[in-house]
């Protein structure tokens with residue numbers, strides 16, 4: 408699959424960033440990438456997959472200075488576009504990556520949009536973020552998850568019919584802070600029986616240069632030789648994007664950018680999706 412993608416090596420970074428920001432950044436600048444930061448409850452329709460969601464956000468917490476990070480209190484657009492692409496397009500290469508695999512999401516945010524829509528396709532889905540977001544994450548998941556056929560030990564699962572339990576995906580929510588990841592990594596291990604995920608997925612988690620090394624190191628620590636990390640980002644600050652790519656390469660990760668011709672038309676305009684793997 409990766410042969411079809413554009414691999415980015417150290418010497419390619421400048422050209423890659425130039426191309427991205429001249430050819431694809433056009434529609435990105437209209438806002439920072441949030442869906443709507445005026446309302447505590449928003450209705451979202453993923454148009455291609457015809458998936459309806461009602462998401463509860465916390466606008467007052469978004470502007471609060473109490474929490475270390477507050478960006479997760481609202482829903483961001485790249486998650487919505489990524490989910491709709493994977494759900495609606497059978498030729499989307501990411502679909503086969505996540506289906507029936509163990510997936511860890513980093514920086515889920517309160518919407519739990521990917522956990523609710525993609526979680527049911529996986530073998531096991533562990534959504535993670537900082538502790539102060541977990542309550543609203545679980546609330547939104549329970550309100551929006553697209554099936555009742557899942558098991559969970561961290562939220563109340565609706566149906567515990569033991570006869571069918573084994574084929575149903577496990578979907579859980581944990582605290583995993585990239586700056587202090589040990590506790591979350593241990594909980595992931597307890598839930599999955601493995602120290603690594605088949606797939607790590609993260610949307611709009613690269614926006615602050617301080618956090619980049621912590622994010623990349625956490626992702627790398629949760630990857631085995633065959634794992635893939637999918638990072639979907641809105642094109643904002645090009646220097647932050649460059650730092651992220653350099654940090655990945657410095658940490659021994661290979662980077663592929665999914666070409667425009669493969670991405671959905673919506674992601675093609677203002678977004679980039681990377682796949683990362685550990686260098687062998």
Ligand SMILES: C[S@@+](CC[C@H](N)C(=O)[O-])C[C@H]1O[C@@H](n2cnc3c(N)ncnc32)[C@H](O)[C@@H]1O
Pocket residue numbers: 476477478479480481482483484485486513514515516517518535536537540583584585586609610611612614618621
């Ligand atoms: C811009 S928001 C994106 C949220 C969500 N992925 C979405 O697309 O709606 C960035 C996310 O990264 C999370 N985050 C920031 N710093 C973090 C850290 N140190 N450890 C774990 N998550 C962190 C935030 O809590 C927030 O949920």
